Amino acid sequence: MKLIVAIILTALLSFAGGLYFPWWSIALAAFISALLIPMRSGKAFLSGFLGVFILWALLAWSIDIKNQGILSKKIAEIFPLGGSSFLLILVTAIIGALVGGVAAMSASFLRGKK
């Protein structure tokens, strides 16, 4: 349960932060969430990871649908991901998720015991 709450909180804070602050505000969002909700380091990582993963995947996916894949196909060739919008959304989400994960894990260490 805690994990799910942390994931949702991370996603919400990340989204709000993204409106006003640079992209790395997702790290702060995951960090704060894991500070507020005590978890073991492994779970904390997962909460940060999944919170940002879900947010970024959903945002990218919804933008991509509205754009009819025009840009994602081109960027997925530049990268190169074989022009696959799906892979590009996946890479996007994983990059964000990694930052969220390690940030949340740091918070769990700072907080100490669960």
Added chain:
Amino acid sequence: MRIIPFIISAIGTLVLIFLLNKKWGSIPPLGKFLSPQHGFWQNAESANADFNADLEFPDMKGKVNVYFDERLVPHVFADNNEDLYFVQGYLHAKFRLFQMELQTMYAAGRLSEIIGNNPAIIKVDRETRRSGMVYAAENSLKEFEADPLSKATCDAYTAGINAYIESLKEAQLPVEYKLLDYKPEKWSNLKIALFLKQMSRTLAGSVDDLELTNEKSFIPFSEFKILYPEVPDSLIPIIPAGTKFDPPGIIPVKPASADSVYFGKKDTISVAEIIKQDPDNGSNNWAVAGIKTKSGAPILCNDPHLDLTFPSIWYEMQLNSPDVNVYGATFPGSPNVIIGFNDNIAWGVTNAQRDVKDFYEIKFKDDTKKQYWFNNQWLSTQLHVDTIKVRGADDVYDTVAYTFFGPVMFDKSFPDTLSKDKAIACRWAAHDPSNEGLTFYKLNRAKTYDDYSDAIKTYACPGQNFVFASKTGDIAIWQQAKFPARWFGQGMMVMPGEDSSYMWQGFIPQYENPHAINPPQGFLVSANQRPVDSAYSYFIPGNYINARAISINHHLQNMEQVTVDDMKKLQNDYFNVTAEDARPLLFKYLRENDLTSDAKKYLDIVRNWDLKAAPDSKGQTVYQLWWDSLAVEVWKDELMKVQPAVVVPNQQTLLEALLKDSAFKYIDNVNTPQKESLYDVVTMAFAKASVQLAKEDKAGTLEWTKHKSPRIYHLLRASLLPFSRPIPVGGNGDVINATTVTHGPSWRMIVQLTETTEAYGVYPGGQSGNPGSKFYDNFVDSWARGQYYLLWMMKRSETSDKKLKWTMNFSTK
């Protein structure tokens, strides 16, 4: 608290963020770039994007309404001219900011600031600066800022661009900025001047003087009239033959020493310009008078041939204020409409192709470049120290000496320190103060022939053929620029620069520039051919192109009751007029029996060819490879001796030489003991071409469009290949539909000046510069198919028209 794990993971987090926030080589900062709220996803424009907006700017005086139609063409209605140009600047920036900045950075020799430490790019920046591009732009800026009208226009335009840049949030940066990880800087009036100088460089910027200087050491100058004839036999000039010209207002005098120290002197120049203009730069325009049209009203057509790029160099607009109502193609980077029409007239431009750039050999006193020998004394140079900022590396300093002629482009330090070459200064008409913008400002408002001729009078560079038609029934054309009056041979090669005797002695008086109005033939054509026949008294070298003008003239001569549809067909015509003359010659001198049966297979293709350079034409491919192979057979043995580069005589020259004289002396291969005949070289050329043809056949690329594989590239070329698009078209530089590989008709326009103007146009691109927008390339298919859009001159009363999709309202705070 677990302090050590915390420190480790906190540092790990920060390092990860750092790594993902930084550009690595060509990999953009991944975190920033991929963030859906900041990075490229923000450029993925919704297919149902809403362009409606209400905007307020304190810089404005009144209000402006912008109505976007379904093609995203803005129809701008302003209360006054300043606000009109403010909004033009704003819209250019909103839809095309990246290209505007890149092109002007290129023009200023500042690409290294964006691209980073790349020796080739630094060299390009150095050459740009050494050719005097910034000097030219500064001279131009002074000139147009001294004119209150021009200054007000440019100030407003610049303010509009900056208003957009200042409102830009990180997430809204064009995707190219995100890929390259940099930010736009403020716009300035100097950038407008730089943009126009970039057009001068593209269209009147490179000449063959350096190559020809070397060539005269191997081939006597007297041969040049054969290799590069002044007036081709087949020329149909812009100004109809038989036109009487005024006696020359200026008679330039050849220096007494010219034969010995200029024409006859053997010389070697080991340097060459890096930035060369495309030899296919050219264009078609023509006007047909009412006597030849079905409607009885004149029709004006124009298709400028330039590099086809994404985003396009053109942006379509209607501009309306109390004193102007004009529609057409605009240059993002400069105010006004450049090619278009208003309620009274239409105009178009093609390139004049004339040589307005010369080189002089300078004698410096020593390596400090502080003094040079001129008119029997040591004069001081002006030394400009250029600082080239290089992204991620130390600044590069370059010292350029300015002389009486202009900047010393080449010297011991450039292009490299190894060549130990001569000091060569550049005299270029684009260096002189001028105000080209004013010409377009006035043309946008012109109502009559007199307004038009007054508008173009002050236009200086690059030389253009301004074609004109009006609702009063007039058609006209002027080849306009400030052209130096040259003595015969002046400026073809590098000239002595130790005194004033080889300098330009003056300019051809403006009224003597080639022009024609309402000719009896009922039409006027320019397609980069020589403007006049030999009756014109001035020596006017240039890289003229002959074939398209012949094609267009033939068509128009034989046409009556001309309609807009006829003109659409003509602009898209694939007929190869050079091949029409060349093919019989080739077959006449071909020894078929000497060919292998494999080769004969291709012979039938070209024998049965309909002479059209259509996309699926195999005949065009066979013909072109055969002809190119023949050109190598004829010229290569003599000209390959010339180092480092040679000016290969053009196709028309070879054709005319062979038609005139089947024993033309260059036919013989001087490297063989026997004497080759035209039969030998034509047959040899086909045998060699057929080897290549067999390869293409096997690869399935014998069809013309597959052979040349034309493509519209993004401005950043191969580095952003996914932003480009192949275009399945035919055409060639000598065909009216002049698409080559990356180059071609960049805007096609047809305007019939009936009481209600009927206008059509199309360009290979789209109104948005954003690769993530459906408006990025939505005109390309229509353009490739030869289709047009109706160019709608909207009236203020038509704001509820169904074609209108979005409205932007601009007002002062």
